[in-house]
Amino acid sequence: MQPWSTDGGDTVYISETDGDRGSKGPFLVAYESRDTERRYGWFCANCESLDNAMDSMGRIKCNECGNFRKPTEWDAAHE
Template identity: 80%
Template structure:
């Protein structure tokens, strides 16, 4: 686990193995505690930020660099 500080000064723990592929770089899972009990959010490795948004279908988009993960769920009604 890598230890990082958020912009608010909180310490978070970033998994080096738990994450998903993005269009510009991986999104890694960040946790509030080193024992991974509480998830904090996603860490964009492309621009090294926690400023990401996720929608109900599992898409992740970095609000700073535009790194993007495709949805993990798909609704056939949108075809």
Template identity: 60%
Template sequence: MNLEVVETPAGELYVDRADGERGAEAPFYHVYADPDGETRWGYFCGNCETVNNAMDAMGRIECNECGNIRKPEEWDAAHE
């Protein structure tokens, strides 16, 4: 695993640009808290390059900076 170091308000984190989730504007890459990629931390928005995003219970990821979004993996009309 080749991880890229990024400086964030949360400190130094490690982004795996080879592994991510498709977003509407750009991918959301997996972020790790350690350089070995053993502790998942969250997601990195490939559109605006921030870790300031949120995931809901349905698996939807939305960037709080640019609005890039990944739709939920499973959708149920009862959740609307």
């Protein structure tokens, strides 16, 4: 686990093994503490940012570099 400081001055812990593939680089899981009980959010390894958004279908998009993860759930009604 790698410690990382947020813009607000808090420390979160980035997992180097738990994450998902993105279009430009992996999204790694960020936790509130080393014990990994509570997730903080996603860390974009491409631009080293915690500024990411996830929608209800599991898509993740980095607001800094545009790194993108495809949805984990799919609903054919959206075609």
